[in-house]
Amino acid sequence: MIDPPAARDTTGTARVVSLAAVAAWVLAQIVYSLVEGSARDTATMVVLCAGSIAMVVDVVARRGPGRAVAIIAAVSAIVFAAEVVGTRTGFPFGAYGYATDRIGPAVADVPILITAAWFMGAYAVWRVAAFVVPTARAGRIAIGVVGLVSWDLYLDPQMVAAGLWSWDSEDAGLPGMEAIPLTNFAGWAAVGLVVMLVFELLDPPDVERAAAPVVPLVWLWWTWAGSAFAQIFLLENGALRSGVAYGIVGMGVVAVPAIVAVATRRRPTPHTATRADAPHPAGRRR
Numbered sequence: 001m002i003d004p005p006a007a008r009d010t011t012g013t014a015r016v017v018s019l020a021a022v023a024a025w026v027l028a029q030i031v032y033s034l035v036e037g038s039a040r041d042t043a044t045m046v047v048l049c050a051g052s053i054a055m056v057v058d059v060v061a062r063r064g065p066g067r068a069v070a071i072i073a074a075v076s077a078i079v080f081a082a083e084v085v086g087t088r089t090g091f092p093f094g095a096y097g098y099a100t101d102r103i104g105p106a107v108a109d110v111p112i113l114i115t116a117a118w119f120m121g122a123y124a125v126w127r128v129a130a131f132v133v134p135t136a137r138a139g140r141i142a143i144g145v146v147g148l149v150s151w152d153l154y155l156d157p158q159m160v161a162a163g164l165w166s167w168d169s170e171d172a173g174l175p176g177m178e179a180i181p182l183t184n185f186a187g188w189a190a191v192g193l194v195v196m197l198v199f200e201l202l203d204p205p206d207v208e209r210a211a212a213p214v215v216p217l218v219w220l221w222w223t224w225a226g227s228a229f230a231q232i233f234l235l236e237n238g239a240l241r242s243g244v245a246y247g248i249v250g251m252g253v254v255a256v257p258a259i260v261a262v263a264t265r266r267r268p269t270p271h272t273a274t275r276a277d278a279p280h281p282a283g284r285r286r
Contacts, residue, residue, distance in 0.1 A: 014061030018215045021054035026222055033234040040162065041102050045113060048103070051219065052116040055123040058215050063203065071202045072119060075195055079118035082191045083110040093187035095168035102164055120219075121151050122195045125254065127216035129196075130205035132257045140205070141196045143254055147220070148192040149185055150250025154227040156180045157243050161236045176242035212262050220258060224251040 025047055032043035060068040086093045087109055100106040104113050125147035126140075133140040157177050159165060172181040228248050231240035 011061050014057050015214075018054045018057040018061070021050050021057065022215050022218050025050040025054060025219070026226075029222075029226060029230070033230050044162075044164070045103050048113040048117050048120070051120040052113075054215050054219070055120050058127075058213075059123060059203070067202065071123075071199070074198050074202060075119050075122060076115050078194055078198065079122070079191060080107075080110065080115045082187070083114060083118075084108045086187065090168075091187075092183070092190050094172075094181040094183035096165055096184075098165045099163055118195075121223075122148055122192065122199070124216040124219040125151065126196060126199040126203070127213040128220050128254055128258050130199075130203075131210060131213050131217075132254070132261045134205045134207045134210050137200060141193070141200060143257075144196040144199070145189055145192040147251060147254035148195070149188045150247060150253065151223060152185065152188050153177075153243065153250050154223065154231065154247035156184060157240050158227075158231060158235065161240060174243070174246060177246070212265065217258060217262070220251070220255055224248070224255040 028043050028046040028050055032040055032047060035043060056068070056072065059071055063071065082092065085091060087097055090096075098106065098109060098111055098114070100109055100111060103111050106112065122144075126144050129140040129144040129147060133143055157180060160167065160179055167179060167181060167184070169179075169181045171178045172183075173179060174182070224247075228244050231244050232238070
C-alpha cells in the first residue's frame with residue numbers, strides 16, 4: 001500500500017516538529033546545567049514541555065489523532081492517579097511531597113508537568129523497547145519497565161537535590177543515593193508495568209513497517225549519556241556522582257541493545273523495494 005501524498009506531507013511535517021522539539025529539549029538541559037535558582041526552574045519547565053511535545057507529535061503522526069488521544073489519556077490518567085495516591089498515602093513509592101510552586105501549576109498537589117514527564121519518558125522507552133524486541137511481547141514489556149525505572153535512577157537524585165520534591169526517609173536507599181527509598185523504585189516498576197501493558201494494548205509494534213524511532217532514540221541516548229556527564233561534571237558540585245553508576249548500567253540495558261539494533265537493522269535492498277512496489281498485472285496494486 002502506498003501512502004497518499006497528503007499523508008506523506010503530514011508525516012514529514014510532524015517529523016520536523018518532533019525533531020525540533022527534541023532539539024529544544026536537549027538545549028534546555030544544557031542551559032539547566034549552566035544556570036541557578038529560578039532560571040533553573042524555568043529550564044526544567046522548558047525541558048518537560050519540549051520533551052512532551054516531541055513525544056505527543058510523534059504518537060499523533062504514527063497513530064492518528066484519535067488513537068493518540070486514547071494513548072495519551074490512558075497513560076496520563078494512570079500516572080496522575082499513582083502520583084495523587086502516592087503523595088497522600090505513601091503507596092506505592094513511599095512518603096514524599098512536591099514543591100508545588102516551582103514548575104508550574106499543580107492539581108491535587110501534583111505539578112501538571114510531572115504527569116507530562118511520565119508520559120514523555122514512558123513513551124520514549126516503550127518505542128525503543130518495541131524497536132529492540134519487536135516480536136517478543138514479554139521481552140519488550142520487561143525492557144520498557146527496566147528502562148523507565150533506570151531513568152529514575154538519574155532523575156530522582158537530581159530533582160531531590162534541586163528541591164523539586166523530597167522524601168520523608170533519609171537512609172533507606174541504595175548505597176550512594178540513600179535519600180531515595182527503595183520503595184520508590186519498586187513503585188516505578190509497578191506503575192511502569194501497568195503503563196507498558198497499556199502501550200502494548202494501544203500502541204503495539206508494527207513489525208512489517210518498523211523503522212528506527214529517531215526521536216525516542218535521541219531521547220534515550222541523550223538521557224543515558226548526557227545525564228551521566230552532567231551529574232559527574234556539572235551539577236551540584238559533584239554531589240550526584242555517587243549514584244551515577246546505577247543509571248549508566250540500568251539505562252544501558254536498553255541503550256546498548258538499541259545501538260546494536262540500529263547498527264544491524266536490515267534495510268530493504270533496491271531489488272526488494274522494486275519488487276515490493278512493482279505494479280501487479282493490469283496495473284493494479286494490492
